[in-house]
Amino acid sequence: MRYNLSEITDLIKNRRTIYPEQFSDRKVHKEQIELLLNNAQWAPTHGNTQPWRFKVFTENGLQKLSDFLGKTYLELTPKEDQNDMKLAKMITRPLKSSVVIAICMERQKEEKILEIEEIEAVACAIQNLHLSCTAYGLGGFWATPKIIYSTQMNEFLNIGDKDKCLGLFYIGYSAIEWPKAHRKPLEYTTEWISE
Numbered sequence: 608m609r610y611n612l613s614e615i616t617d618l619i620k621n622r623r624t625i626y627p628e629q630f631s632d633r634k635v636h637k638e639q640i641e642l643l644l645n646n647a648q649w650a651p652t653h654g655n656t657q658p659w660r661f662k663v664f665t666e667n668g669l670q671k672l673s674d675f676l677g678k679t680y681l682e683l684t685p686k687e688d689q690n691d692m693k694l695a696k697m698i699t700r701p702l703k704s705s706v707v708i709a710i711c712m713e714r715q716k717e718e719k720i721l722e723i724e725e726i727e728a729v730a731c732a733i734q735n736l737h738l739s740c741t742a743y744g745l746g747g748f749w750a751t752p753k754i755i756y757s758t759q760m761n762e763f764l765n766i767g768d769k770d771k772c773l774g775l776f777y778i779g780y781s782a783i784e785w786p787k788a789h790r791k792p793l794e795y796t797t798e799w800i801s802e
Contacts, residue, residue: 626746656725658715661711672775683754715765745781747776
């Protein structure tokens with residue numbers, strides 16, 4: 608074996624969502640974020656298009672993101688559908704985080720690769736990012752509020768019309784005990800076809 612498979616299996620099984628409300632005040636260093644993003648970039652990508660793009664919010668950028676999310680939620684959500692708790696989370700989560708990364712897909716100009724395949728590549732990059740956070744002992748949360756798919760979000764992030772923001776990834780040191788979880792046994796999710 609080239610790598611310690613039991614450690615890799617443990618890492619995969621221990622990946623958890625840790626919400627910004629569960630982060631401590633301890634700051635994540637720029638060098639750590641760079642390592643996480645470098646690992647994210649090693650995701651599989653059809654045609655080697657490498658469609659992932661990262662917008663990293665730190666320090667005063669977190670307030671800028673918070674302001675944008677609150678304002679845009681109120682603009683795009685009909686009054687009767689607005690939820691005070693959702694709004695509060697949108698505004699406070701960036702401020703409770705050490706770093707927030709807007710993870711985007713840049714659409715290939717020639718559009719030779721199907722859009723869904725570019726989205727899948729970025730999702731794989733997010734998994735690499737999340738696993739790397741887990742290895743570091745950092746909490747991570749991949750959020751996909753509806754407003755990230757809006758024209759306003761593209762303009763805020765300065766990305767093209769055909770590009771997409773696929774999530775906000777919140778990072779911080781966990782202030783809670785690492786959560787436990789489980790998955791269904793394989794027989795519930797797998798069909799073996801041998802003939």
